[in-house]
Amino acid sequence: xxxxxxxxxxxxxxxxxxxxxxxxxxxxxxxxxxxxxxxxxxxxxxxxxxxxxxxxxxxxxxxxxxxxxxxxxxxxxxxxxxxxxxxxxxxxxxxxxxxxxxxxxxxxxxxxxxxxxxxxxxxxxxxxxxxxxxxxxxxxxxxxxxxxxxxxxxxxxxxxxxxxxxxxxxxxxxxxxxxxxxxxxxxxxxxxxxxxxxxxxxxxxxxxxxxxxxxxxxxxxxxxxxxxxxxx
Amino acid sequence: xxxxxxxxxxxxxxxxxxxxxxxxxxxxxxxxxxxxxxxxxxxxxxxxxxxxxxxxxxxxxxxxxxxxxxxxxxxxxxxxxxxxxxxxxxxxxxxxxxxxxxxxxxxxxxxxxxxxxxxxxxxxxxxxxxxxxxxxxxxxxxxxxxxxxxxxxxxxxxxxxxxxxxxxxxxxxxxxxxxxxxxxxxxxxxxxxxxxxxxxxxxxxxxxxxxxxxxxxxxxxxxxxxxxxxxxxxxxxxxxxxxxxxxxxxxxxxxxxxxxxxxxxxxxxxxxxxxxxxxxxxxxxxxxxxx
Ligand SMILES: Nc1ncnc2c1ncn2[C@@H]1O[C@H](COP(=O)(O)OP(=O)(O)OP(=O)(O)O)[C@@H](O)[C@H]1O
Ligand SMILES: [Mg+2]
Numbered sequence: 241x242x243x244x245x246x247x248x249x250x251x252x253x254x255x256x257x258x259x260x261x262x263x264x265x266x267x268x269x270x271x272x273x274x275x276x277x278x279x280x281x282x283x284x285x286x287x288x289x290x291x292x293x294x295x296x297x298x299x300x301x302x303x304x305x306x307x308x309x310x311x312x313x314x315x316x317x318x319x320x321x322x323x324x325x326x327x328x329x330x331x332x333x334x335x336x337x338x339x340x341x342x343x344x345x346x347x348x349x350x351x352x353x354x355x356x357x358x359x360x361x362x363x364x365x366x367x368x369x370x371x372x373x374x375x376x377x378x379x380x381x382x383x384x385x386x387x388x389x390x391x392x393x394x395x396x397x398x399x400x401x402x403x404x405x406x407x408x409x410x411x412x413x414x415x416x417x418x419x420x421x422x423x424x425x426x427x428x429x430x431x432x433x434x435x436x437x438x439x440x441x442x443x444x445x446x447x448x449x450x451x452x453x454x455x456x457x458x459x460x461x462x463x464x465x466x467x468x469x470x471x472x
Numbered sequence: 473x474x475x476x477x478x479x480x481x482x483x484x485x486x487x488x489x490x491x492x493x494x495x496x497x498x499x500x501x502x503x504x505x506x507x508x509x510x511x512x513x514x515x516x517x518x519x520x521x522x523x524x525x526x527x528x529x530x531x532x533x534x535x536x537x538x539x540x541x542x543x544x545x546x547x548x549x550x551x552x553x554x555x556x557x558x559x560x561x562x563x564x565x566x567x568x569x570x571x572x573x574x575x576x577x578x579x580x581x582x583x584x585x586x587x588x589x590x591x592x593x594x595x596x597x598x599x600x601x602x603x604x605x606x607x608x609x610x611x612x613x614x615x616x617x618x619x620x621x622x623x624x625x626x627x628x629x630x631x632x633x634x635x636x637x638x639x640x641x642x643x644x645x646x647x648x649x650x651x652x653x654x655x656x657x658x659x660x661x662x663x664x665x666x667x668x669x670x671x672x673x674x675x676x677x678x679x680x681x682x683x684x685x686x687x688x689x690x691x692x693x694x695x696x697x698x699x700x701x702x703x704x705x706x707x708x709x710x711x712x713x714x715x716x717x718x719x720x721x722x723x724x725x726x727x728x729x730x731x732x733x734x735x736x737x738x739x740x741x742x743x744x745x746x747x748x749x750x751x752x753x754x755x756x757x758x759x760x761x762x763x
Contacts, residue, residue, distance in 0.1 A: 300678070323682070326681060326682045329679065329680035334678065336678075342672045342675055342676075354680065356475070358680065
């Protein structure tokens, strides 16, 4: 056990120690301790309201935890000054449960925004945005606005935005939530591709189809508590 | 830099309506302050031309000898504030009167002798302050031995100057007030913009944008809104001014009032101040929004 912990210590990109999160009286996360290794592909699953989204949020400091410690790629989240938070977030490519695309910006500009915020050169931005849009098959809709797209298309744009900045960690919250099985497959294959390219991928989902067909590690949440860490 | 401006322009085009609201707000403020300033400038200018034209008539006692008259002329010209003293004999005065009366001049034919006195027409140095200097000047002239009476349009000059002075002080006060009000209004409009875009701002933060990156276009927007708003306000003011010039030209007062607009330096200053106000407005609202 000790031996194992030390091995993961070196390779862990995310470490959570006894993390608690309370919304007022409600315990959304209770005593979560977990390590996630570099280039791992992890599922976080559990019924609605189990705390999946909350767990992901705690990683990129959308919600500070009430108790416990989190390390992300060597950064201790409880010690990050406010002005450094953007740099923590650039380690992540996040596919939000509700997409969070900016409705007043085109598909292209939504994806480009991430790179602009990182201060990349315009020429590089142009090249990169085109390439990720091509990868998700949305290059034809680059000038469309998010609200004119179908749910699946919006999700693909969200994926493109998440991976545009070559993040170390991809967080996908219910990435196949409202999709038919074919669109879900496309998204899932994309995530696997970025995993093979070296990214750590964490998927929160209660989509049983997705979980059943993989042999990946599954983290089970139940009312904010870790149920089992199924390593396979 | 180029990228930021590009982002800003894109932003403005995307949020046309809210930007238009801010610009119109700005234009209104500039229009009001500008109208005030313009009135003040013109009132001052008109005052100056009037002052230049202010004459005093110094009537001599009947039967003043030629030598006494000459003496009076020198004494008058020695008095500070007198620019020039021109003698108008009673004969000349009568001729002038005839000319003024034109076709009714025959009335004057019945006069057995010229009832008009000899006089000096005095041009006053513009440095004499009409509200205080005129009366003391008149007093000193009246003290001369051969002088019977002094006449000048004192009352209205005094009143008008008082009015302009009152206006000057309330003008400064109102100017300051409007400046603060404009900053406040602009800050509020920008806060409205920020509020309506809070979701977008939150998303930008979530994908790793720094506050500085998010704020930057708003500062540029403030500058552009300030410049455009002032320009629009001044343009509207200019059209109002043009129509007023037309009215005055057609009207009776064309000789008395000569209107003019801000010169180019002042216009640039106003636009510059507008930009500063826009920047301050952005600063204030961003400060509140990003706490
Ligand atoms: N901002 C909030 N304020 C108060 N309670 C919250 C807030 N966000 C989440 N919760 C509560 O915390 C618990 C966990 O929510 P969370 O969104 O993490 O669940 P989830 O596992 O992602 O569910 P789902 O599968 O429906 O997305 C829920 O009971 C929810 O009601
Ligand atoms: Mg959720």
